[in-house]
Amino acid sequence: MTGFGSILAQALGLIASGDAALMEIIGLSLRVTLSAVALSCLIGLPLGAAVGAFRFPGRTALCVVLNALMGLPPVVVGLLVYLMLSAAGPLGPLALLYTPSAMVIAQTVLVTPIVAALTRQVVEDLNQEYDEQFKSLGVTGAGRVSALLWDARFSLLTVALAGFGRAVAEVGAVIIVGGNINHVTRVMTTTIALETSKGNLELALALGVVLLGIAVTVNAAVMGLRASAVRSAYA
Amino acid sequence: MIRRSVLSLTAAVTLSLGFSLPVVAQDDFIIVQSTTSTQNSGLFDHILPIFRAATGIEVRVVAVGTGQAIRNAANGDGDVLFVHSKPSEEAFVKNGDGVRRFDVMYNDFVIVGPPADPADVTGMSDVVNALKQIAAAEAPFASRGDDSGTNKAELRLWAEAGIDASAASGEWYRETGSGMGATLNTGTAMGAYIMTDRATWIAFGNKGDYQIAVEGDPKMFNQYGIILVNPEKHPNVKADAGQAFVDWVLSDEGQAAIAGYQQDGQQLFFPNADS
Numbered sequence: 347m348t349g350f351g352s353i354l355a356q357a358l359g360l361i362a363s364g365d366a367a368l369m370e371i372i373g374l375s376l377r378v379t380l381s382a383v384a385l386s387c388l389i390g391l392p393l394g395a396a397v398g399a400f401r402f403p404g405r406t407a408l409c410v411v412l413n414a415l416m417g418l419p420p421v422v423v424g425l426l427v428y429l430m431l432s433a434a435g436p437l438g439p440l441a442l443l444y445t446p447s448a449m450v451i452a453q454t455v456l457v458t459p460i461v462a463a464l465t466r467q468v469v470e471d472l473n474q475e476y477d478e479q480f481k482s483l484g485v486t487g488a489g490r491v492s493a494l495l496w497d498a499r500f501s502l503l504t505v506a507l508a509g510f511g512r513a514v515a516e517v518g519a520v521i522i523v524g525g526n527i528n529h530v531t532r533v534m535t536t537t538i539a540l541e542t543s544k545g546n547l548e549l550a551l552a553l554g555v556v557l558l559g560i561a562v563t564v565n566a567a568v569m570g571l572r573a574s575a576v577r578s579a580y581a
Numbered sequence: 582m583i584r585r586s587v588l589s590l591t592a593a594v595t596l597s598l599g600f601s602l603p604v605v606a607q608d609d610f611i612i613v614q615s616t617t618s619t620q621n622s623g624l625f626d627h628i629l630p631i632f633r634a635a636t637g638i639e640v641r642v643v644a645v646g647t648g649q650a651i652r653n654a655a656n657g658d659g660d661v662l663f664v665h666s667k668p669s670e671e672a673f674v675k676n677g678d679g680v681r682r683f684d685v686m687y688n689d690f691v692i693v694g695p696p697a698d699p700a701d702v703t704g705m706s707d708v709v710n711a712l713k714q715i716a717a718a719e720a721p722f723a724s725r726g727d728d729s730g731t732n733k734a735e736l737r738l739w740a741e742a743g744i745d746a747s748a749a750s751g752e753w754y755r756e757t758g759s760g761m762g763a764t765l766n767t768g769t770a771m772g773a774y775i776m777t778d779r780a781t782w783i784a785f786g787n788k789g790d791y792q793i794a795v796e797g798d799p800k801m802f803n804q805y806g807i808i809l810v811n812p813e814k815h816p817n818v819k820a821d822a823g824q825a826f827v828d829w830v831l832s833d834e835g836q837a838a839i840a841g842y843q844q845d846g847q848q849l850f851f852p853n854a855d856s
Contacts (some may be wrong), residue, residue: 433657433817441817442644444612445660524614525643528626532673541760544621 353548357368367529372560375533378446378520379513384454387511389511390458391502394465395491399473412466415459423521427452430525443559444525449533455508464505469494497513507565514561516533534560610639611822614651616730617760619805620644622780622849627842632829638822644808646760654678654808657815660823662808663830665778666730672805678815679808683831686839686850689799690734693765693782694774694794702774706797714743715774716727719753722746723768723775726756730803737778739802778803780849805850807831830854 360368392397397408429435430552431443431451470493480490495502517535524531526540534557541550603615619625620642629640639794641651654662664670669728673679674830680808692711694703700720702711709725725732739746746754755773757764761781769789777785782793795801809827813821830837836852843849 432653435656435816438657438817444641525641527612527641527643530641540621542766543617543760545762545765545785547766548786 348408353551354555356548357552357559360552360556361559362402365498370529370558371534372556374446374531375514375535375557375566376560378449378533379453379510381450382457382513383506385450385454385507386457386461386513389454390461390509391465394489395461395469395495397462397465398469399490399494409463409466412459412463413425416463417458418459420456420502420518422520422523423452423456427519427523428514444527444531446524446531448523449520449531452514452523453516456512456519458518460512461505461509464508465495465498465502466499466506468498472498478509500572501577503568507568510564514557514564519568564570609787610641611660611819611826612641612643612658613661613663613826614643614654615663616645616647616650616665617762618665618731618778620662621762622784623844624780624839624842624850628830628835628838631838632826635744635829635834636825638825642825645735646725646727647727648730654810657810657817658708660810660819661808661826662794663805664730665803665805666733667804667806669730669733670808674808677813678811679700680811682806683806683827684853684855685807685830686852686854687802688779688805688835688850689796689804690731690776691779691782691793692774692776692795693769693791695769695772696792697772698812699772700774700792701794705795705796707797708738708798708800709742711795712738712744716742716744716749716753719749721753721755721768721771721773721796723764723771723773724754724756725759725761725764727760728817729761731761731776731778734801734803738776741800783847783849784844804853811838 364433378401394412397405397412405508411481427448430437431440431448432438433443442451473490480493482494485493487540515535519538520531520533521536521539524533524536526532526536532540532554538553541547541553599762604815605736609743611808621644625640625642629642629763633639640808643650643659645653647666647669648663650659650662651669651673653659655673655676662673663685670679670682673760674682693702694707700711700715700718702714705711717806726734751757753843755768757767759771761777762785765775765781765785766787769787769791774794779796807827807830813817830839831854839850839852840848
């Protein structure tokens with residue numbers, strides 16, 4: 347086992363080399379995960395905001411379920427999506443199994459509860475603050491949800507980043523529905539799992555450092571956008 | 582207004598990311614359900630480009646344990662099954678999930694062990710006696726425990742030795758429930774004996790000070806077979822392209838490609854299709 351210094355050097359060397367296969371894998375990782383996070387936000391933001399803004403029967407139970415689903419094991423999600431997409435399953439005719447789309451679906455199932463549950467909390471807190479204003483202005487229904495989402499937008503960026511972190515790091519779901527097929531469905535995490543199983547531990551760890559670098563880059567980009575948006579919003 | 586533009590931007594990003602993923606024409610590829618040993622040893626990286634150059638067909642390999650590969654194929658999620666557990670393969674064909682099974686190639690299993698050799702089995706070629714000695718010494722033995730082809734072969738050998746190893750599970754007999762590589766990583770770290778196919782062992786990058794302890798017993802013969810998934814039972818199977826792959830693997834050209842794959846100067850798989 348070599349030291350962490352040489353692993354870091356190997357990771358930097360991997361990036362610097364611009365190896366086409368590695369770039370393809372990084373590109374697919376980003377496309378799959380960003381697509382899944384975008385879809386999760388499209389579903390989870392309005393869903394979480396609605397649960398946060400309104401009172402209705404069964405609301406507490408729904409909150410418990412949403413919070414509990416944040417702990418969905420990726421392998422279980424992978425198996426569920428596999429059973430749906432398998433040729434023997436109900437969505438078999440779509441022929442999506444072992445494609446990047448299947449991986450997007452699995453990660454969307456995994457991340458949507460996280461986005462919805464965290465959004466619910468953010469929006470609920472804001473809703474209490476705004477309640478009297480909404481009442482005095484007569485804002486109800488969808489108007490209230492969209493106003494809350496808009497005013498919470500900076501907090502919700504962190505919610506989206508939490509979802510991104512979960513999706514970009516998971517291997518259990520994408521390896522089942524994607525199959526880790528070279529040049530088709532191989533992403534960073536499945537490559538790390540494969541290299542580990544080949545006993546190439548240094549390479550696996552170096553790829554892990556590269557993955558961490560990608561996560562840092564995405565987070566930095568989003569936080570940079572946020573900072574400039576905040577400046578222009580309050581300028 | 583701004584809100585609407587944010588929403589439409591999100592939608593546009595989603596659409597462009599999610600649905601512009603490269604779509605290959607449906608007929609240009611087949612899916613082969615196979616095992617980790619063929620993939621991790623690098624065999625597929627060697628032979629598939631040759632097949633593609635000859636036929637233009639892309640082969641997408643899903644490499645899992647033999648048990649899982651067979652279950653996936655029985656769901657119709659694959660065009661060809663390429664694994665190594667003859668009894669399970671024959672059952673697969675008998676159930677109507679496969680058309681016909683053919684021998685493709687073989688290699689052999691070996692038992693690797695730590696240099697301390699607590700059961701004193703190094704150099705043995707009688708695997709049944711070696712397992713008896715390991716059990717008698719209660720020396721750690723790491724098993725796949727995952728219903729894979731290697732796991733099934735190992736369980737057959739324990740049965741032949743008359744030892745109920747699962748009774749010692751959690752003590753000296755340790756079932757990792759993982760793939761070959763993961764079991765080698767775990768087993769070498771705990772000083773256990775491990776049964777592995779020779780190809781995976783030669784290509785494995787984390788051997789530490791481990792060496793082959795037991796080898797050369799005909800009972801450790803490891804036969805690989807290939808089966809076209811039955812298009813009559815599973816209509817989505819790409820029968821023509823799948824059959825082309827089966828035919829090529831069994832042809833002189835395919836068999837020569839398998840024989841030509843070497844690592845560290847050693848041939849890893851030995852073709853033995855009926856000519």
